[in-house]
Amino acid sequence: xxxxxxxxxxxxxxxxxxxxxxxxxxxxxxxxxxxxxxxxxxxxxxxxxxxxxxxxxxxxxxxxxxxxxxxxxxxxxxxxxxxxxxxxxxxxxxxxxxxxxxxxxxxxxxxxxxxxxxxxxxxxxxxxxxxxxxx
Amino acid sequence: xxxxxxxxxxxxxxxxxxxxxxxxxxxxxxxxxxxxxxxxxxxxxxxxxxxxxxxxxxxxxxxxxxxxxxxxxxxxxxxxxxxxxxxxxxxxxxxxxxxxxxxxxxxxxxxxxxxxxxxxxxxxxxxxxxxxxxxxxxxxxxxxxxxxxxxxxxxxxxxxxxxxxxxxxxxxxxxxxxxxxxxxxxxxxxxxxxxxxxxxxxxxxxxxxxxxxxxxxxxxxxxxxxxxxxxxxxxxxxxxxxxxxxxxxxxxxxxxxxxxxxxxxxxxxxxxxxxxxxxxxxxxxxxxxxxxxxxxxxxxxxxxxxxxxxxxxxxxxxxxxxxxxxxxxxxxxxxxxxxxxxxxxxxxxxxxxxxxxxxxxxxxxxxxxxxxxxxxxxxxxxxxxxxxxxxxxxxxxxxxxxxxxxxxxxxxxxxxxxxxxxxxxxxxxxxxxxxxxxxxxxxxxxxxxxxxxxxxxxxxxxxxxxxxxxxxxxxxxxxxxxxxxxxxxxxxxxxxxxxxxxxxxxxxxxxxxxxxxxxxxxxxxxxxxxxxxxxxxxxxxxxxxxxxxxxxxxxxxxxxxxxxxxxxxxxxxxxxxxxxxxxxxxxxxxxxxxxxxxxxxxxxxxxxxxxxxxxxxxxxxxxxxxxxxxxxxxxxxxxxxxxxxxxxxxxxxxxxxxxxxxxxxxxxxxxxxxxx
Numbered sequence: 001x002x003x004x005x006x007x008x009x010x011x012x013x014x015x016x017x018x019x020x021x022x023x024x025x026x027x028x029x030x031x032x033x034x035x036x037x038x039x040x041x042x043x044x045x046x047x048x049x050x051x052x053x054x055x056x057x058x059x060x061x062x063x064x065x066x067x068x069x070x071x072x073x074x075x076x077x078x079x080x081x082x083x084x085x086x087x088x089x090x091x092x093x094x095x096x097x098x099x100x101x102x103x104x105x106x107x108x109x110x111x112x113x114x115x116x117x118x119x120x121x122x123x124x125x126x127x128x129x130x131x132x133x134x135x
Numbered sequence: 136x137x138x139x140x141x142x143x144x145x146x147x148x149x150x151x152x153x154x155x156x157x158x159x160x161x162x163x164x165x166x167x168x169x170x171x172x173x174x175x176x177x178x179x180x181x182x183x184x185x186x187x188x189x190x191x192x193x194x195x196x197x198x199x200x201x202x203x204x205x206x207x208x209x210x211x212x213x214x215x216x217x218x219x220x221x222x223x224x225x226x227x228x229x230x231x232x233x234x235x236x237x238x239x240x241x242x243x244x245x246x247x248x249x250x251x252x253x254x255x256x257x258x259x260x261x262x263x264x265x266x267x268x269x270x271x272x273x274x275x276x277x278x279x280x281x282x283x284x285x286x287x288x289x290x291x292x293x294x295x296x297x298x299x300x301x302x303x304x305x306x307x308x309x310x311x312x313x314x315x316x317x318x319x320x321x322x323x324x325x326x327x328x329x330x331x332x333x334x335x336x337x338x339x340x341x342x343x344x345x346x347x348x349x350x351x352x353x354x355x356x357x358x359x360x361x362x363x364x365x366x367x368x369x370x371x372x373x374x375x376x377x378x379x380x381x382x383x384x385x386x387x388x389x390x391x392x393x394x395x396x397x398x399x400x401x402x403x404x405x406x407x408x409x410x411x412x413x414x415x416x417x418x419x420x421x422x423x424x425x426x427x428x429x430x431x432x433x434x435x436x437x438x439x440x441x442x443x444x445x446x447x448x449x450x451x452x453x454x455x456x457x458x459x460x461x462x463x464x465x466x467x468x469x470x471x472x473x474x475x476x477x478x479x480x481x482x483x484x485x486x487x488x489x490x491x492x493x494x495x496x497x498x499x500x501x502x503x504x505x506x507x508x509x510x511x512x513x514x515x516x517x518x519x520x521x522x523x524x525x526x527x528x529x530x531x532x533x534x535x536x537x538x539x540x541x542x543x544x545x546x547x548x549x550x551x552x553x554x555x556x557x558x559x560x561x562x563x564x565x566x567x568x569x570x571x572x573x574x575x576x577x578x579x580x581x582x583x584x585x586x587x588x589x590x591x592x593x594x595x596x597x598x599x600x601x602x603x604x605x606x607x608x609x610x611x612x613x614x615x616x617x618x619x620x621x622x623x624x625x626x627x628x629x630x631x632x633x634x635x636x637x638x639x640x641x642x643x644x645x646x647x648x649x650x651x652x653x654x655x656x657x658x659x660x661x662x663x664x665x666x667x668x669x670x671x672x673x674x675x676x677x678x679x680x681x682x683x684x685x686x687x688x689x690x691x692x693x694x695x696x697x698x699x700x701x702x703x704x705x706x707x708x709x710x711x712x713x714x715x716x717x718x719x720x721x722x723x724x725x726x727x728x729x730x731x732x733x734x735x736x737x738x739x740x741x742x743x744x745x746x747x748x749x750x751x752x753x754x755x756x757x758x759x760x761x762x763x764x765x766x767x768x769x770x771x772x773x774x775x776x777x778x779x780x781x782x783x784x785x786x787x788x789x790x791x792x793x794x795x796x797x798x799x800x801x802x803x804x805x806x807x808x809x810x811x
Binding site: 004005007008011012015016018019022023025026027029030031032033034035053065066088089090091092093094096104 | 306307377378379380484485486487488493496497500501504508511516525526527528529530531532533534535536537540541544665667728729730731746748749751760
């Protein structure tokens with residue numbers, strides 16, 4: 001009786017340990033610092049070589065789809081950042097002037113930000129245009 | 136009409152509060168009359184919610200844009216079906232659907248048990264109504280879809296305002312799977328309140344046999360099924376509508392529905408151990424609490440804006456209240472479980488590691504770890520920000536690193552579990568049982584290696600799949616042959632008879648089979664290929680055994696949107712299989728959102744997935760992205776089988792009748808076989 005319980009506990013520990021190790025490796029591989037454009041501007045020096053996720057609003061008119069790679073500017077709290085999209089995936093439909101974007105990538109040697117993944121969400125809601133109050 | 140809807144919800148809130156009070160008072164004073172009145176109040180609350188729900192449907196269909204939710208989520212030219220679906224197209228409206236389902240389920244449970252479990256029912260009603268009142272209060276006071284638009288004048292005075300047209304339903308949501316995905320998923324989230332309510336009632340009344348589990352078995356199964364199907368429909372939507380070529384991205388909102396599903400899967404299995412062996416009683420209480428808790432937690436994640444996601448609703452101010460409620464749920468149920476520990480003693484202990492119990496235990500352990508890993512990865516940005524001040528996100532590599540091995544281990548257990556006997560398994564019987572499945576697995580593995588496959592996880596997955604499929608087929612085959620001999624039926628009649636006689640077991644095997652199919656589909660991901668090119672008429676693009684030739688471009692218009700689409704002739708091994716027309720749509724309502732309509736050529740072997748990404752720059756070429764995704768078809772097909780298998784386990788049990796008839800002498804062996 002005892003020994004079978006012990007075996008189960010040992011087996012359990014082995015499983016948990018193996019998965020924790022795998023999880024740790026995966027974590028190191030995919031962790032990214034999530035910051036906004038203004039935070040990025042403030043601490044740019046410390047972020048060299050790290051994977052970053054930067055959030056900001058796409059500056060209207062800044063998307064240059066003719067360029068290879070595609071270039072655009074995101075901004076937050078008055079700070080701007082030029083982003084080059086070097087990923088292979090199709091840009092999401094929600095990515096357009098004024099949308100809220102999160103770009104994932106690294107700082108390139110020439111100082112521009114190279115993104116290989118972009119998420120975007122439409123910003124506007126009706127309430128932004130008309131004041132809403134309860135009945 | 137919006138006042139009426141508002142009124143209905145308020146009435147329902149009052150009734151549900153009265154019902155909580157009445158049920159508890161009635162139980163305390165042992166006055167069935169008061170409990171009955173609480174019961175009626177609860178039913179009236181459900182009816183009132185239904186009216187509120189219908190009035191919102193009416194407002195949407197009538198396009199009354201003076202109501203903020205209608206103006207935000209619908210527009211005049213939207214097809215009627217989408218107008219109704221707009222009810223759950225934005226946060227506040229979807230809350231009404233949520234409380235509607237909650238009310239509906241509570242009502243059904245109360246009606247079902249009008250004459251049963253009279254001592255437990257007051258507490259069941261109280262828990263159900265607390266749950267209902269919480270969500271009703273959130274809907275009414277914090278995200279009321281019946282709010283009306285007003286215009287604020289320069290002097291601050293407000294006048295009612297009605298825009299000429301609504302902003303329209305987000306075009307990305309205009310897809311069939313998206314119409315049914317939220318309701319299906321809501322059923323899956325909400326349904327856990329019922330086993331939870333019975334568990335709490337059992338704890339309070341100290342009736343801790345397995346009655347509470349048996350009564351709610353169907354609820355648990357249906358909830359689990361809906362949650363699973365909801366998950367897959369969400370994946371199907373992402374696959375077809377988002378146009379990035381995949382169906383699962385470990386997005387926080389996807390994760391928030393995966394977590395309760397994992398725990399519910401664990402619960403479905405551990406329930407069997409408690410019913411058969413009287414073990415794991417505390418564990419089951421914890422699991423059912425976790426199921427309900429994670430359902431609420433998932434709603435919190437989706438609606439509080441705490442995590443970023445394509446699926447999430449815009450930020451709302453509900454977060455705080457959810458946290459209070461979750462603390463209440465957790466503290467209350469943990470206190471009760473702790474307090475009733477003496478009643479939850481195990482009747483047996485584990486005999487051997489090589490036993491059915493042990494396989495179930497490992498299954499549970501693994502599923503809970505998977506859930507924990509998903510939780511950790513999803514919440515890590517919030518946790519790290521709280522602990523260190525920096526938000527650190529983790530991506531798919533983390534989730535895959537943990538969950539792929541877990542998935543494979545589960546697959547392994549799916550295969551070996553049924554081969555193990557309860558308590559202890561003899562070496563001889565193990566050898567016998569493992570022979571054929573192992574042989575099949577080895578052959579599969581060798582064949583794949585010979586064919587040049589080198590991806591470790593994919594090979595492991597296919598090998599284990601072969602193992603599991605053979606064990607399941609063997610189980611059916613052996614039992615059907617015995618039954619055929621005993622009853623004189625032919626093999627197929629015996630197969631059907633067998634399944635119907637022990638629906639839970641053989642239905643379960645069918646579900647296992649469906650899981651294997653889904654796993655095979657997922658393993659196909661290892662071999663995905665893609666290519667992107669700017670093409671002009673006559674250009675060709677080659678990928679795998681396919682060739683795509685650009686044939687032309689056309690533009691057109693519907694009342695809802697205008698579109699541009701390219702025509703691509705798709706050849707497979709030089710033979711024309713189809714002209715594919717991926718589309719780019721520009722919706723008229725709102726601010727001119729565009730969507731990418733994927734064109735799919737789907738076969739069991741692989742999907743040819745074509746996207747028209749846009750017209751590129753000045754040279755008038757068309758940007759085409761092509762994915763070849765092997766085996767995706769099996770994910771959807773497997774889900775269908777899962778639905779079918781679960782339906783079988785849900786069929787009314789004939790077992791009571793089986794016992795009533797005295798088994799004839801020759802039926803006994805078959806009976807024993809089917810009970811094993």
